[in-house]
Amino acid sequence: MTLPVEHLFGTDVISVEARSSDGKLSHISSVSISAAEPILALYENHPLYGVLYHRALSSATSLGGTEATFAAIPFFAQARNIYDAALRFDWRVNSEKIPANPTNPGELTINAENSTGIAFVELQVTHATNFFLEAKERWNITFSSSWADAPDQFRQSNGPTQY
Amino acid sequence: MKTRAIIEYILAAVLVVILGSLAGWYFFLRTQTETTALQSAARGFGIAIPEGSAGGDTSSPPQGTDTGVSGMEPAQRPAQLWQVEQKPTAGHTFLGSGENVRLRYVERASGYVFEANTKTGFRTRLTNTLLPKIYEALISENGHVFERSIDTLGNITTFAGTISTSTDSSSASSSATMLLGSYLAKNIVSLSAHPVSGALLYTVADAGGGAVVSAEWDGLKQKTLLGSAVLSWRPTVTEDGRTFLVQAAADDVPGYAYEIMKDGVLKRLLGPTPGLVMRIRTSPKTGADALLWSQSTRGELRLFARVGEQATPVQLPVRTTADKCAWSGGDGAVAYCGVPGGSAGQNFLDTWYRGAMHSSDALWRIDAGAGTAEMMYTPPSNTPIDIENVSIDRTAGYLAFTNALDKSLWLFRLKQ
Numbered sequence: 001m002t003l004p005v006e007h008l009f010g011t012d013v014i015s016v017e018a019r020s021s022d023g024k025l026s027h028i029s030s031v032s033i034s035a036a037e038p039i040l041a042l043y044e045n046h047p048l049y050g051v052l053y054h055r056a057l058s059s060a061t062s063l064g065g066t067e068a069t070f071a072a073i074p075f076f077a078q079a080r081n082i083y084d085a086a087l088r089f090d091w092r093v094n095s096e097k098i099p100a101n102p103t104n105p106g107e108l109t110i111n112a113e114n115s116t117g118i119a120f121v122e123l124q125v126t127h128a129t130n131f132f133l134e135a136k137e138r139w140n141i142t143f144s145s146s147w148a149d150a151p152d153q154f155r156q157s158n159g160p161t162q163y
Numbered sequence: 164m165k166t167r168a169i170i171e172y173i174l175a176a177v178l179v180v181i182l183g184s185l186a187g188w189y190f191f192l193r194t195q196t197e198t199t200a201l202q203s204a205a206r207g208f209g210i211a212i213p214e215g216s217a218g219g220d221t222s223s224p225p226q227g228t229d230t231g232v233s234g235m236e237p238a239q240r241p242a243q244l245w246q247v248e249q250k251p252t253a254g255h256t257f258l259g260s261g262e263n264v265r266l267r268y269v270e271r272a273s274g275y276v277f278e279a280n281t282k283t284g285f286r287t288r289l290t291n292t293l294l295p296k297i298y299e300a301l302i303s304e305n306g307h308v309f310e311r312s313i314d315t316l317g318n319i320t321t322f323a324g325t326i327s328t329s330t331d332s333s334s335a336s337s338s339a340t341m342l343l344g345s346y347l348a349k350n351i352v353s354l355s356a357h358p359v360s361g362a363l364l365y366t367v368a369d370a371g372g373g374a375v376v377s378a379e380w381d382g383l384k385q386k387t388l389l390g391s392a393v394l395s396w397r398p399t400v401t402e403d404g405r406t407f408l409v410q411a412a413a414d415d416v417p418g419y420a421y422e423i424m425k426d427g428v429l430k431r432l433l434g435p436t437p438g439l440v441m442r443i444r445t446s447p448k449t450g451a452d453a454l455l456w457s458q459s460t461r462g463e464l465r466l467f468a469r470v471g472e473q474a475t476p477v478q479l480p481v482r483t484t485a486d487k488c489a490w491s492g493g494d495g496a497v498a499y500c501g502v503p504g505g506s507a508g509q510n511f512l513d514t515w516y517r518g519a520m521h522s523s524d525a526l527w528r529i530d531a532g533a534g535t536a537e538m539m540y541t542p543p544s545n546t547p548i549d550i551e552n553v554s555i556d557r558t559a560g561y562l563a564f565t566n567a568l569d570k571s572l573w574l575f576r577l578k579q
Contacts, residue, residue: 039517041517041518041519043518048272048295048296049251049271049272049296050271050295050296050298050312050313051313052518053298053517053518054518054567054568054569054570055518055568055569056517056518056519058519075517081317082317083316083317
C-alpha cells in the first residue's frame with residue numbers, strides 16, 4: 001500500500017489495525033517516522049567535468065582561477081529534482097543579496113576578477129508550500145589568480161596516450 | 164690612367180661591400196631559421212605523431228614503470244600500482260584474459276572511450292564521438308558502452324552505443340572511431356548492464372514511485388519486472404543473467420536486498436540491515452552464491468560474508484563498506500576491499516556519498532570462506548587513495564578502481 005504524504009518534514013505516525021470479521025480479535029501497530037533534516041552541500045560546476053559531486057566544498061575552500069560556477073544540492077529536501085520550482089534559493093555573496101538564476105536557481109557564478117578574491121557565500125533554501133523546510137549554509141571561498149596557486153587534480157596525464 | 168685606376172678601386176670597393184652584405188644577410192637568415200626551428204621543436208612541431216601499432220599501442224612507455232620484464236618484452240610494464248588516467252573517468256571494465264588483459268574506460272570530460280594495455284602501459288583512444296560531462300559509464304565485454312549525463316533541464320540522459328569498426332577517413336592521424344548509438348529513455352535513475360552482453364536492468368521513476376525494467380542493450384524489448392513505491396533501488400545483473408536489487412544505503416537506515424526471480428517474485432537475501440551495501444558473486448556450477456555485505460550502525464562500519472545460502476554469516480576483521488569491494492573470479496571465495504585507515508568517523512556512508520569526506524585506504528584481500536582478511540598493499544603516505552568502483556579481471560591478475568578523491572583511474576597488479 002502506498003500512502004501519499006503531504007509534507008515530508010516533521011514526524012509522521014503510521015498506524016495499522018487488523019481486525020477479524022466478527023471484531024473479536026484485533027491488534028493495532030504503529031510506527032513513527034521522522035524525516036531527515038535537509039543538508040546543503042555546495043559543489044564546483046567545472047566547465048569540462050560538470051558538477052564535481054565527489055568533492056563537496058568545505059566551509060573554507062580555495063579555488064584556482066578568478067571565476068567559478070557553484071551548484072548547491074539540498075539533500076533530503078522535498079523536491080523531485082534540483083530544478084523543482086517549489087524550491088527557493090536565496091543567495092548572498094559578501095552579505096549582498098544575489099538574485100537567483102531563473103533557469104537554474106541552484107547555481108551561482110562568481111567572478112572575482114579585480115577583487116580581493118575572497119567570497120563569503122551564504123545560501124538559504126526554503127520551500128514554496130512547506131514552511132518547515134529550511135536549510136542554511138555558508139562557505140568562505142578564496143579565489144587565487146593563478147591556477148598554480150591552488151591544488152588542482154586535473155593536471156596532465158602521466159603517461160602516453162594515443163589521440 | 165689615374166682616373167681609370169680610381170674607378171677600378173671604387174668598383175672593387177662596391178663589390179666587396181655587396182659581397183659582405185650578402186654574406187651578412189646569409190648568416191642573419193641562418194641564425195633566424197635555427198631559432199625558429201628550435202622554437203618549433205620546443206612546441207612539438209615536426210615531431211612524429213604517435214602511431215598505434217597493430218595492437219593499438221603507443222610508441223613510448225609510461226612514466227612510473229618498473230623493469231621487471233623479460234628480454235622479449237617490447238616495453239616496460241607499469242608499476243604494481245599504476246595511475247592509468249589522472250583526469251576524471253566515468254567508468255571502466257576489463258577485457259580479454261591471460262596475456263591480453265586490457266582496461267577499457269571512459270573519460271569524464273569528453274565521453275571518449277580509451278583502452279589501456281595492462282602489460283605495456285600504453286593507452287589508446289578508441290572513439291572520437293564527443294559526449295561531454297559523463298558522470299557514469301558502463302562498458303560490456305562485447306563492445307557496448309553506456310554513457311550517462313545530465314541535460315540542461317536536469318534530466319538524466321543515457322546514451323547506449325557501440326564502438327564502430329570502421330575508421331573515420333577524415334582523421335588520418337588517429338585510429339579512433341565513432342561511438343554509434345542512441346539515447347535511452349530519460350531519467351533512468353540507476354542502471355546495471357550485463358557484463359558480457361550489455362543487457363540492461365534499470366530503475367525509472369513513474370507515477371507510483373519507481374519501476375524496475377529489463378531491456379536489451381539498446382533499450383528494446385523492455386519488460387517491467389517490478390513496480391515499487393521505493394525508487395532508490397540499486398540493480399545488479401550478474402553474468403548468469405540473474406537480477407538483484409539492493410536499496411540505496413544510508414547510515415542507520417534499514418536496507419533490504421532481493422533477487423528478482425524469473426516469475427517476478429522478490430526473494431529476500433538480506434535485511435533489515437542498517438546501511439546495507441551488498442556485493443554478490445553467483446556460482447552457476449555449485450549454486451553457492453557468495454555474499455559480501457556491509458552495515459553502518461551508529462557510525463560503525465562492519466563487513467560480513469556468507470558463502471552458500473545456508474551458511475552462517477561471518478564478520479570480517481575489517482571495517483569498510485562493500486562499495487569499496489569486489490569479488491574475485493577464479494577459485495575460492497576471495498574478494499578485495501579498500502579499507503579506510505584509522506577510524507572512518509561518524510556517518511561515514513552519508514558524508515562519503517555526498518563527497519564531503521574521503522578516506523585513505525589500504526587494499527585488503529578477503530577470504531570469505533575462512534573469514535579472514537590480510538592487508539595486501541598500502542599506498543605511499545603522499546598518495547591518499549579513496550577506493551571505489553573496484554573491478555577485477557577474469558584471471559584475478561589485475562584490480563582496477565577509481566580514486567573517489569578525484570575520479571582518477573588506477574590499476575593494481577595482483578600477481579607479480
